[in-house]
Amino acid sequence: MNYFVIVYYALLIGASCLAAYYGKRAAFMLLFSLTLLSFVMGIIGGEAALWTVTIVAGLLALAAGTAYAFREFLINIVGPQTAKLLRTAPLTAAFGMFVIFTYAVMGIFAPIIAPHGEAEVISSSFAPADATMLLGADQLGRDLFSRLVYGARNTVGLALLATLLAFLMGAFAGLMAATKGGWIDQAMGRMADVIMSIPSLIFALLLLSIFGTNVFVLVIIVAVIYSPRVFRLTRAVAGNVVVMDYVEAARLRGEGDWYLIRREILPNSTAPLIAEFGLEFCFVFLLIAGLSFLGLGIQPPTADWGSMVRENATLISFGEITPLIPAAAIALLTVSVNFVVDWMLWQSAGLKE
Structure with a gap:
């Protein structure tokens, strides 16, 4: 057992105990459920499974933080009535609004965001990603990132x-x-x-x-x-x-x-x-x-x-x-x-x- 596994379980159990001590029932149930899930996955998949759980939990935490920050941003730029309504929005709805806003920006400003034209051939077929093509090229040598933005x-x-x-x-x-x-x-x-x-x-x-x-x-x-x-x-x-x-x-x-x-x-x-x-x-x-x-x-x-x-x-x-x-x-x-x-x-x- 390496240091990552020890620190991983120590942090989860410690956070679960703190949540239980301060009466945060929802946080305790979430953290301890994650501890039990990690224990089972660790037995089945070893350290690689724990890294997977860590990455997924980190992505979920990032999404929740982004949703919370975007909701607070909207509350501060809208009127009082709309702000009162937005305060009742769950993080899932705030995350949905952030994604819709992102897609709207991509669609409206596609020619500015995309580094190349949607039909512009700039490389060979299925060329790998590099500094000019973030996602590589498609079957005709067009930039996949640019086509994703125009899409x-x-x-x-x-x-x-x-x-x-x-x-x-x-x-x-x-x-x-x-x-x-x-x-x-x-x-x-x-x-x-x-x-x-x-x-x-x-x-x-x-x-x-x-x-x-x-x-x-x-x-x-x-x-x-x-x-x-x-x-x-x-x-x-x-x-x-x-x-x-x-x-x-x-x-x-x-x-x-x-x-x-x-x-x-x-x-x-x-x-x-x-x-x-x-x-x-x-x-x-x-x-x-x-x-x-x-x-x-x-x-x-x-x-x-x-x-x-x-x-x-x-x-x-x-x-x-x-x-x-x-x-x-x-x-x-x-x-x-x-x-x-x-x-x-x-x-x-x-x-x-």
Whole structure:
């Protein structure tokens, strides 16, 4: 047993004892659980396993510290009401906001951040990383880091545009169906059922094969595929609101459908719609990345994270993790958006601990 193992266990046990002595139950449970986990992993994997636990714990601590600092930064630059709201945000939501902010900066300032153009060939195929290429080169000799940065603009921007369009179409149709009722409600509901009955990936592949793979067609097809999901939720939520007494009172006053939607129904349906927007973005984002991986999404030479995974998949056979970097970027944004959406839903619904 070397000094690292002795110091490792001594620090964990000492920190656990201090947390127990000062009555910090949550900290004690976390530290002592980590001690027991390390003990089991140390027996199975030896010192290498303990180093793995140390690195993972360090990364989690770094993420928690970054989230806390970013939350405090936001609290100090916003108004009093927003600051009061942000103080209730958990570290997971703060971390999600930090990741979204980072991706937004990457997308907006991509030409400034990226050292090379997204389609610029600067080296040989699969050249290793060096001072000019942080992540090496792809199969054509283009800088992977630059393409990763430009991919934040292309992939995320296109997914956001498609989500907004799908949300506007589905939410408007759902609100109109709930307000009008009758044959309009039935017709819209059956159309949504037909579209939702077809698997989204197969439907997208079929339509893209027919209409082509340009960006405009891709946005429209993705929006059409996912708008029925928004329609079903909006129709269900608005259907519960439209029968309320205050809506009936507004009808008796002679208010029109647009007034009812804008002033009575929509303000009382925001909480689930906020959550649905975040979920829709994640679904659309993953679908576009999947289509690009299959070659029917964003077309070369435009940088896209899905196509980057496909183009560099050969490196996995040689033990390189480079193709996993754009995949990790996709997963990180998806998780971060869900963190923020969960907190916003918790706030909008007025839930209490």
